[in-house]
Amino acid sequence: MPSIDILPARAASITQAGQPGAAVRCGQTSVAGSVSQRACVFCGARVVLYPIADALHLVHGPIGCAAYTWDIRGAQSSGPQLHRNSFSTDLQELDVIYGGEGKLERALTVLIARHQPKAAFVYSTCIVGVIGDDVGAVCKRVAAATGIPVLSVASEGFKGTKKDGYRAACEAVYTLIGTGDTTGISPLSINLLGDFNIAGETWIVRDYFQRMGVEVVATITGDGRVDDIRRCHGAKLNLVQCAGSMTHLARKLRDEHGIPFLKVSFFGLEDMSAALYDTARHFGDPALMERAKAIVRDEVERVYPELRRYKEQLLGKKAAIYVGGAFKAFSLVRALRTLGMTTAIVGTQTGDKDDYAQLREMCDAGTVIVDDSNPLELAKFCLEKDVDLFIGGVKERPIAYKLGIGFCDHNHERKEALAGYVGMLNFAREVYASCCSPVWQYMPRRAGGAA
Amino acid sequence: MLNGTTAEIVERKALRINPAKTCQPIGAMYAALGIHGCMPHSHGSQGCCSYHRSHLTRHFKEPVMATTSSFTEGASVFGGMANLTQALRNIFSIYSPEIVAVHTTCLSEVIGDDIPTIVRKAQEEGSIPEGKIVIHANTPSFVGSHVYGFSNMVMAMVNYLSEKTGTTRNQVNIIPGFVEPADMREIKRLAAALGADIVMFPDTSNVLDGPLTGQYKMYPEGGATVAQIRSAGDSIATIALGHFAAHVGAATLESKCNVPAAFLELPIGIGATDRFIDTLRNYAGVQVPAAVELERGRLVDLMSDLHQYFHGRRVAVSGDPDQVIALTQLLLELEMKPVYAITGSPGNQFEKRMHELLDGPVPNARIKQTADLFELHQWIKREPVDLLIANTYGKHIARVENLPFVRFGFPILDRTSHRFNPTVGYVGAMNLINQMLNALLDKKDRECAEEWFELVQ
Numbered sequence: 001m002p003s004i005d006i007l008p009a010r011a012a013s014i015t016q017a018g019q020p021g022a023a024v025r026c027g028q029t030s031v032a033g034s035v036s037q038r039a040c041v042f043c044g045a046r047v048v049l050y051p052i053a054d055a056l057h058l059v060h061g062p063i064g065c066a067a068y069t070w071d072i073r074g075a076q077s078s079g080p081q082l083h084r085n086s087f088s089t090d091l092q093e094l095d096v097i098y099g100g101e102g103k104l105e106r107a108l109t110v111l112i113a114r115h116q117p118k119a120a121f122v123y124s125t126c127i128v129g130v131i132g133d134d135v136g137a138v139c140k141r142v143a144a145a146t147g148i149p150v151l152s153v154a155s156e157g158f159k160g161t162k163k164d165g166y167r168a169a170c171e172a173v174y175t176l177i178g179t180g181d182t183t184g185i186s187p188l189s190i191n192l193l194g195d196f197n198i199a200g201e202t203w204i205v206r207d208y209f210q211r212m213g214v215e216v217v218a219t220i221t222g223d224g225r226v227d228d229i230r231r232c233h234g235a236k237l238n239l240v241q242c243a244g245s246m247t248h249l250a251r252k253l254r255d256e257h258g259i260p261f262l263k264v265s266f267f268g269l270e271d272m273s274a275a276l277y278d279t280a281r282h283f284g285d286p287a288l289m290e291r292a293k294a295i296v297r298d299e300v301e302r303v304y305p306e307l308r309r310y311k312e313q314l315l316g317k318k319a320a321i322y323v324g325g326a327f328k329a330f331s332l333v334r335a336l337r338t339l340g341m342t343t344a345i346v347g348t349q350t351g352d353k354d355d356y357a358q359l360r361e362m363c364d365a366g367t368v369i370v371d372d373s374n375p376l377e378l379a380k381f382c383l384e385k386d387v388d389l390f391i392g393g394v395k396e397r398p399i400a401y402k403l404g405i406g407f408c409d410h411n412h413e414r415k416e417a418l419a420g421y422v423g424m425l426n427f428a429r430e431v432y433a434s435c436c437s438p439v440w441q442y443m444p445r446r447a448g449g450a451a
Numbered sequence: 452m453l454n455g456t457t458a459e460i461v462e463r464k465a466l467r468i469n470p471a472k473t474c475q476p477i478g479a480m481y482a483a484l485g486i487h488g489c490m491p492h493s494h495g496s497q498g499c500c501s502y503h504r505s506h507l508t509r510h511f512k513e514p515v516m517a518t519t520s521s522f523t524e525g526a527s528v529f530g531g532m533a534n535l536t537q538a539l540r541n542i543f544s545i546y547s548p549e550i551v552a553v554h555t556t557c558l559s560e561v562i563g564d565d566i567p568t569i570v571r572k573a574q575e576e577g578s579i580p581e582g583k584i585v586i587h588a589n590t591p592s593f594v595g596s597h598v599y600g601f602s603n604m605v606m607a608m609v610n611y612l613s614e615k616t617g618t619t620r621n622q623v624n625i626i627p628g629f630v631e632p633a634d635m636r637e638i639k640r641l642a643a644a645l646g647a648d649i650v651m652f653p654d655t656s657n658v659l660d661g662p663l664t665g666q667y668k669m670y671p672e673g674g675a676t677v678a679q680i681r682s683a684g685d686s687i688a689t690i691a692l693g694h695f696a697a698h699v700g701a702a703t704l705e706s707k708c709n710v711p712a713a714f715l716e717l718p719i720g721i722g723a724t725d726r727f728i729d730t731l732r733n734y735a736g737v738q739v740p741a742a743v744e745l746e747r748g749r750l751v752d753l754m755s756d757l758h759q760y761f762h763g764r765r766v767a768v769s770g771d772p773d774q775v776i777a778l779t780q781l782l783l784e785l786e787m788k789p790v791y792a793i794t795g796s797p798g799n800q801f802e803k804r805m806h807e808l809l810d811g812p813v814p815n816a817r818i819k820q821t822a823d824l825f826e827l828h829q830w831i832k833r834e835p836v837d838l839l840i841a842n843t844y845g846k847h848i849a850r851v852e853n854l855p856f857v858r859f860g861f862p863i864l865d866r867t868s869h870r871f872n873p874t875v876g877y878v879g880a881m882n883l884i885n886q887m888l889n890a891l892l893d894k895k896d897r898e899c900a901e902e903w904f905e906l907v908q
Contacts, residue, residue, distance in 0.1 A: 030497050030519065030521045031537075032521045033492075033538030033540065033541030034518060035516055035518050035546070036497050036519060037501070039501040040496045040501070062591075062592035063472060063474050064474030064499070067470050067472070068502035069502075070470075070844070082455060086467075086468065087468055088466075088470065089466065090466075091593050103465040103466075106464065106465035106466070107466040111466065115455065125557075126557060126558040130561045157495075158522040158524060158527050375667070375669075376545075376546070376667075395508055395515075397512075398508055398511075401663060402663060403667050404663060404665040442663075443664075
């Protein structure tokens with residue numbers, strides 16, 4: 001494999017664990033001309049709000065932004081499926097010239113009358129930011145006319161990175177919070193923030209907390225419901241799973257409603273258990289801690305024998321991780337360790353300086369750490385480190401396969417729940433099935449025993 | 452629970468529900484991938500590029516490369532010149548493509564970036580290495596659809612690259628339209644079987660259906676080379692397959708280089724394939740070999756064996772305009788009844804041509820351009836059909852209405868047949884007939900009363 005160069009402008013965004021050097025540069029828009037794996041502000045807002053299943057989601061812009069985000073995430077709903085439709089104003093040339101406010105207002109009015117949603121979110125796309133539609137004013141008028149909250153999401157694609165989209169989503173959701181009745185909410189109560197219920201993961205996690213005796217008031221971003229969100233300020237603690245997307249909302253709830261929050265992760269035995277213990281410790285109720293311990297004991301016992309069998313097969317194999325948020329990367333590094341695997345490359349789309357400092361700390365020496373990477377870089381590092389597994393999203397999968405490397409989707413296209421204890425077992429099974437698939441023996445690099 | 456559709460139809464002017472189209476840039480990106488050694492470049496926010504690459508990857512299950520100008524707030528105020536210039540410099544210095552194909556987005560169109568001027572300045576500054584090429588297409592997302600984006604990029608290939616030297620080459624150009632790599636491969640196979648020399652552009656076979664080698668190639672083996680597209684100006688003739696995706700490119704070549712063009716439809720079904728073969732045979736001055744006649748014979752044989760299963764079946768079709776127009780003819784060859792036919796793309800030729808095709812055999816057919824799947828679903832609710840043919844997004848309707856469903860067109864996100872089975876040519880027709888028969892009979896076998904459950908069909 002000929003050596004592949006790194007864009008000079010990218011060098012500051014790449015480092016290695018166990019080596020001295022400056023902090024990883026991050027949090028910037030991608031270098032113009034790079035094959036970035038990242039998306040935009042709109043994408044960030046859309047993914048966070050999408051799982052609110054009884055709300056109407058209307059994309060205000062030309063058709064593409066609505067088409068590419070139509071029912072592509074497995075964020076499951078136990079009830080309404082309204083969010084799986086694609087609603088858009090499909091702006092045309094004349095709308096761009098004369099403005100799209102009238103169209104937006106008519107679209108909202110028709111949709112709200114037909115579907116009777118609990119709330120409506122209106123997403124601004126790039127073009128809306130340029131033609132200057134006053135989306136906020138339209139939302140206000142329609143809200144007054146229909147009696148439901150109609151929320152403007154300031155998600156023009158070019159106004160920052162995906163992270164800014166998360167923030168826009170948090171701002172929109174926040175306007176709902178505090179408008180519902182909180183009577184009857186238990187003093188032992190939480191909200192789950194930043195779990196998207198992909199493949200039903202929120203249901204798995206919620207079940208653990210309910211068995212502990214903790215009331216789950218709102219699962220805001222997974223199987224979310226408007227009425228739960230309206231009263232979620234009555235909960236006594238917020239658990240933030242996807243720190244990148246939801247810390248902003250958690251901070252607002254802390255500062256303005258006095259609700260503390262904990263950053264947690266539900267991936268891997270260690271992190272899932274830590275989430276349960278941290279919650280019990282927070283409430284300071286010994287009985288709660290006893291129940292948490294019992295759950296951890298039972299659940300770990302149930303999955304451990306099979307996990308051990310996978311570990312024997314996977315011992316010493318090397319993985320590359322490229323995911324959206326750093327918190328997930330932390331969990332994956334630990335979960336891979338549980339399986340006897342090492343992390344040779346780890347990168348994220350939205351990590352910050354502290355995240356990368358922590359990755360440097362927790363990874364083995366020599367692990368490549370990279371922000372906002374691109375396919376050439378990823379391919380280069382994968383071959384140099386000769387990894388056996390790639391963990392990433394939709395755009396990384398075919399690259400891994402072309403290199404003859406196993407793959408696990410830890411993004412929104414995963415089909416198996418990977419959270420919680422049962423999720424760890426699913427993860428192990430998926431990693432094993434892909435890493436150790438007989439298909440790789442037909443790949444030239446592995447054929448004939450060559451390394 | 453996915454059944455959010457109501458049978459009652461209300462006139463909609465401001466609202467698109469469950470679209471049967473997407474935006475221009477993705478079509479331009481797909482077309483550009485059909486040039487060998489080409490890096491498609493999206494001049495807009497980085498989200499556009501990311502969405503297009505993800506969407507194409509979900510359809511082809513292949514790496515899809517493209518770069519972005521990564522617009523920021525500053526670019527949207529001061530213009531994207533600095534971004535594009537920097538991008539071109541970076542792309543050539545690190546990814547070293549032969550050619551960069553720039554397409555615009557809604558954002559760069561509205562702020563009014565003048566791409567040729569920016570590229571010329573970049574050239575003067577030395578940001579574009581000697582011998583390397585930059586072409587561009589304007590692809591505003593608020594005009595047309597992904598099909599127009601494809602067509603515009605094909606036109607850009609002709610405008611920028613094709614040249615007439617004065618020495619005619621004994622070759623025929625084929626512009627294949629917005630079809631699968633498997634279809635492009637099939638067109639090349641047929642041409643080779645005829646012994647006709649062709650230049651096909653774009654050509655995504657061996658780009659988006661590459662083998663697993665253990666190597667990652669940013670620029671796979673396939674794609675029409677710049678030299679081939681250049682030589683298209685010296686060809687005997689151009690065959691353009693599809694009014695919406697291919698005809699503009701051929702017309703441009705006709706007026707620029709005086710290469711006569713045959714404006715055909717996609718060769719789906721027996722009649723359209725006959726016309727394609729006949730046109731190619733005439734231009735290339737070759738005979739149709741026995742092998743191709745045998746293929747045709749096997750298709751006719753298959754149609755005769757199975758025609759009783761298709762006769763009179765009511766079909767709903769959704770797809771890109773060229774595909775729907777062509778497929779409708781195959782359905783009519785089987786005496787099926789395409790009672791509903793929609794496309795999400797605008798353009799009057801669709802309804803005009805569909806009426807020509809259907810007014811006789813299916814006088815009450817509903818035909819609509821700029822339609823969406825929500826409306827098609829409403830029609831189906833009011834009067835059901837026996838079969839639905841659409842891209843993956845038809846599956847919601849198929850599930851709710853319990854319809855046999857054949858996936859056809861772009862995108863197909865949940866099945867793989869399109870990756871290796873063409874729908875064009877005699878072989879493509881056999882493949883489509885096979886899929887339709889399976890869909891119809893699978894439903895019957897699953898649901899019919901035991902006394903009607905038959906081993907032999």
